[in-house]
Amino acid sequence: MKKLLLILVALVLVSCKSSYLSSKKSAVLLDINQEKDDNTFVNLKNYSRDFVFDMKYATADNFLKEQVYPCDECFLRVKTIKALLQANQAFIEKGYRIKLYDCYRPLAIQKKMWKIVPNPTYVANPKKGSIHNKGGAVDITLVDSLGVELNMGTGFDFFGPEAGHNYTDLSAEILANRQLLKSIMLQYNFKSFDSEWWHYNLNNSATDEVSNLKWRCED
Template identity: 30%
Template sequence: MKKILYLFIFAFSALNFAQEIPNGFVYLSDVDASIQKELRYLSNNNFIGKKIDGYKNDCVIITAQAAHQLKKVQAQLLKEGLSLKVFDAYRPQEAVNHFVKWAKVLSDTLMKQEYYPKVPKSELFNQGYIASKSGHTRGSTVDLTIVNTKTGKELDMGSPYDFFGVQSHPFYPNLTKEQKENRMLLRKMMLENNFKPYENEWWHFTLKNEPFRNTYFNFPVE
């Protein structure tokens, strides 16, 4: 009996803990479980090459308004045998601080060839790739791409996610016809569903009229 009671208390506590996110935020999987994810900052597969501070669990947290708009995008894509795939959404200020701290250590260039081959690390701040504040921390910005649901492969967008360089600009001219069409498909779908794009990154979109325009959160992703 004691064992059963203990398990019940443990499960109840875990459930409550999982729900301790600010009002207005949701777990994206609770709104649309069909949206795929690859939380890059929970792994070593990112521009730093290490798990990022503040990422503790494989879940996507985002504002409720943004989540419901993504659900609309997903519904449209699924009809075409496609799906959204999220790399990052809400990002704790702790993670942004990790980026800033890393950027100041000029000798740490573990992932340079993969993510910023032509940008000197000393220029990451000046060129706007690293900043002390991020729209992600307000909860309504999302980094994402499109995948083919049959093959599971990402559509070819012409540059990898989080690539620091002009190749990542949405209208970079030196792309194939297919790459341009893929970028414009993502852009069109997001624009039609109340997201605004970012001029330097094809994967980055922010909800128009975001609910926490001036608030930068710092609760963990878990």
């Protein structure tokens, strides 16, 4: 009986441990191509120093006006990071870098967002989930060599027609910036979201499972 109890305790501990993603950073950059499972969730910060991070939902600087992430990490599935690294390299060769606003979002956070703003125009209903909950979506913009954001016409999470890819009553500079972002992202296996210039989904990621893996923050 005692042995059985010890086994059960061990299983519970393993289960608890495996339900969290570690935010601990590797001392050296890792090679994403060495990852064998394309569906594993990993931290983008362990594979590149060439991105800029402005994780809006780890702050109150978002349309919810509330912090819903415990800290500003960017977890994604391995296959998403592989494509994102290639896209960012293409931007770097043109003098730009990707700035990230949002990455993987646990289902529990989706539910919290829905509770704050229960409107499918602004937040995906957690009953269905979003590609963010599957680790296949990123919200991004571009910065130049000085770290200045390119003018995209609206801010992140602006919910109006001006944020859409099909809205053309914008300056030539804005249209060119959006086209630059979109053309390279599409080239590297992403697809755009019509109403949000910042949102890109990895192709075929809609068939992946919704996840509720959360992350522990570094001390």
